[in-house]
Amino acid sequence: MKVDHSLPLEYGTEQNRLNILGFWIFLGAEIALFGTLFASYFTLVDRTGSGPTGAEIFEITPVLIETILLLTSSFTIGLGIHAMRLGKAKAMITFFAITLLLGLGFLGVEIYDFIVYIHEGATLQTSGFTAILFLTLGTHGAHVTFGLFWGAFIILQVIKRGLTPETANKAFIFSLYWHFLDVVWIFIFSFVFLKGMM
Amino acid sequence: MDFFARFAVPNPGPTIYASMVAIALTMVAIFVGLTYYKKWGYLWREWLTTVDHKRIGIMYLISALLMLFRGGVDAIMMRAQTAVPENTLLGAQEYNEIFTTHGVVMIIFMAMAFIMALMNFAVPLQIGARDVAFPRLNALSFWLYFFGAMLFNISFVIGGSPDSGWSSYFPLAGTEYSESVGTNYYMLALQISGLGTLITGINFITTILKMRAPGMTLMKMPMFTWSALITNLIIVFAFPVLTVALLMGTMDRLFATNFFTTSNGGMDMLWANLFWVWGHPEVYILILPAFGIYSEIISTFSRRNLYGYKSMVISMVAISVLSFLVWVHHFFTMGQGALVNSIFSITTMAIAVPTGIKIFNWLFTLRKGKIVFTTPMLYSLGFIPIFTIGGVTGVMLGMASADYQYHNTMFLVAHFHLVIIPGVVFAMIAGLFYWWPKMFGFMLNERLGKWSFWFIAISVCVTFFPMFISGLDGQARRMYTYSESTGFGIWNLISFIGAIGLAIGFALIVYNIYYSIRYSTREIPADPWDARSLEWATHSPVPEYNFAIVPEVDSTEAFWDYKKKGYKLFKGKYEPIHMPNNSGVPFLMGLVFFVWGFAFVFGMWIFAVIASIGIAACLAHRSFEKDHGRYISVEEIEKTEKDLGGAKE
Amino acid sequence: MKIKWALLTLIFTIATVLTGCEPLLVLDPKGPQGRTTADVIMISIWTMAIVVVVVFALYIFIVRKYRASNQSEDYEPPHIEGSLKLEIVWTAIPVLIVAFLSVVTVVSTYKVEATPEGYNEEPLVIYASSSNWKWHFSYPEQNIETVNYLFIPTDRPIEFKLYSYGPISSFWIPQLGGQKYAMADMVNTLNLAADVPGEYSGRNANFTGEGFAQQTFNVKAMPQKEFDEWVKEINATAEPLTEDKFEELLKPGHLGQSTYTGTHLTFSPPPEGHHEKGDSGNEEVQPGSSKKEQDEEVDHSKMNH
């Protein structure tokens, strides 16, 4: 494996550079995916049938907590990558672990929120609106869940194998993924929740 | 017993029993054959676990041909049923299932697989690469496609086929009007193979952007590679839309949600919109690689460089952008009103402009050329006039007010077959004949090839031209029968005759393959067509590492320059070559996805959970796996090169 | 080369058939809307015929002239990058053609979407609803309802209100004009008119499952006076349409023709009606008129791209 030391570790090999570009393209597809979900959401948002509207079920507190948790986690993973660039594996692992814990917290609150919705009579089956609401939030939530496992695997690998071009590359790509989920959440927060509560 | 009752086909007929027997016999034959000839190990080592883009391409090719057969049988049955008025060969339900599976199989599992086959085989060679960017993912793409196709095809004998058309409009496709599991198969099989397609998209964009031979700037890429790049960009942005639509459809059917229902706020029109937001780009995903293939072949057999390279590229980019802006033309009649329809009419007709530019560029490539009528060239030349007719009728359909009359009629059916067959299918056959020697080291028989061309080209016209007339006479599409008084009989009879001709043409191709495998000479040069792009600069068949030395390029036709102007293509000496290892994981993962999809189709949640865990386990395995590939030593390369007929300069 | 001539012959045959002795339904219109679309179709066929002839002529000429067997052994085709001038020509001419057809399209689309002009009378409103696999026609003004057949007065605009009790169907009377979808969650409006008395065939053009092929209906156009007489007769002889009877009619299957007094609109109003009256509690209540959905669809296009 040829490693180019003039570049950051995660860009060090040809395969690493390919991986990163490939992942950016994957994020392009993810944008199309969430774009479709948002478009469908706006189409169905007023089609509540006999079920509740967004304004009737949304609550600001849990959503704010979720937002803060996820934004913070985006910050900590940034710190983690910074530590990685400095070659500080320990610090990096710590920041990654904090990130995942914050993600876990986010997921917990989101699940709690879902339960509240269901208790208020907004189940998956209630209306076109609730279906797309759960699908949009759920797709994002499923991404976060997937990310928790993925991130944990990466932490394990860094612990076992140290910072190699390979592990650094994986960690960097994971950070891109995590930031992306944060951006999607900001859209959800603004256009689903804030707009829905206004 | 109750558990198995769900797998029964709702209304079995002789066709279904016959297929059951045929499938069972084929499986037994394959199993016995492999065991008898002790080929299981070979199959596993050389094919099921391969990550080599060339072999993956060949596996796509075989699958595509199988699917062409399946879709073709469907087509013949449909044409036979409608050949005469009030025919009773097939019942309404059977007919509905058959035209649904015909459409899905042909577009998703035949045409897509065919372009994947040729892209996989040719693109890395054309850019002088050793493989694609992510060989392992490439294998996964194939196996997802393959098992998606298998899942779709077993619907015929287990549980019942989908029957609401390839466009599967809701609420017809919802549980209220489509009770059998057929549409579940549709949703899940397309989801699984669509995932594979999306992965290919990412893979090939990365490959083309990052792995070109030194000196090959974007504007020096062969046109087929260009078309592959643009196609894959469309894939990356269009397929997620299908993913979401299928997800919603699946949830409506399995979890009783209300995305597309007509009560509780569901919206049937959302499906139509999402389907065509994917669906129209999809037809361009099919046609653009075909355009690329024609560019290669026409230029090769006119013995000239491609005319208007730049405008070819620009027009493809324009087509790809426009392809996302026209989807409403598939339902002008949904009541959007005149304004929206006018806008989408104009964007639709606008696509004809870049398409026309391409036609003229091909014509001017032929001009001043020295045209050799080989089989691939015949198909390419046949494409131009027939596709022109398909294209101009597309423009006619694009005029909203007139489309109110063409929509849902045989006129529309004639249009899209006259673009897809000369456009896509001819290109696939042409590409098959063209690259066959590169794939297998011998050529397909030219005489039989030409016969097949004439059969197919004439039969396409005979089959589909009458549909313009019966469409204008009011024959709606998807009718399993019609009464004598309508007067549609004669046109449908002609059409049936054409369909028989098409079947003969395709049978000739299959016979040609058999004949050539047996009798064709293996003593052919690496560049039998006197072609122009890099894939012809290496041996036939191609060694696993493609090029012993990575070529260096300084024009669009470096290989031509190498042949004619003494340009030096291969500089430097042999070095160890890094290659990826084979892996059985993609195959296993495809298999697990098959089980996963099957479990969802029948709502067997325990299996679904187990399969989901299986998928997660494959992913986890991949994450932790340490696989740095292997090196091919210089001695090995030297030996291979010598065996293949002397080292390259 | 034979194939090209075969093609050309075929095109001419088609042209002959199109214009020839036995006219095709779509090209044999019996009302203003159908005439407009037939004209548009003929304009587009002739325009496209020019394109086809030019491309074919160029193609035949080039392929004949530059075939290898027509050239000397040592002819080396030249390397030509392209020509800006020619590129402009074959971009500009298609642009002009498309522009011309766009104008035709926009004008005619607005025309067929609107109430046909030149008639003194107010449009006759008929609610046409589909159910698997039938058509129900309600005449609110006349207070009658028919199944699978349609009587209309000539020389008077007809405003069809389309909706469905099942899958998306498409209401189509080829000789009177283009089709439009009938859907369960909204009402579409289709404007037609007949100038010539006579019998025409109509059908559902959009696939709706097993009984789709036979989902047809007959149309009889007659002078207003005759139409009024027919109405009077129905009102005197037909049975009333009860809710139970209508439920029975809706059951999937095929039915012959039948006639009733009263319409189902009173007890099973069309989807849009619900919405406008804001009468809630019914399963069919759908917010979202057609206008709104259009906006969303346009919105949606911006979202995605």
Ligand code: HEM
């Ligand atoms: C000049 C370019 C083209 C134009 C203007 C055009 C226009 C149209 C229009 C307006 C329709 C919808 C008609 C209707 O449903 O009433 C249509 C349908 C269709 N077109 Fe094209 N088209 C073009 C090229 C192509 C190409 C290149 C392909 C495929 C390779 C293609 C494949 C199809 C298919 C499959 C359908 C029918 C889908 C269905 O309803 O099942 N078209 N086209």
Ligand SMILES: [Cu+2]
């Ligand atoms: Cu389209």
Ligand SMILES: [Cu+2]
């Ligand atoms: Cu609707």
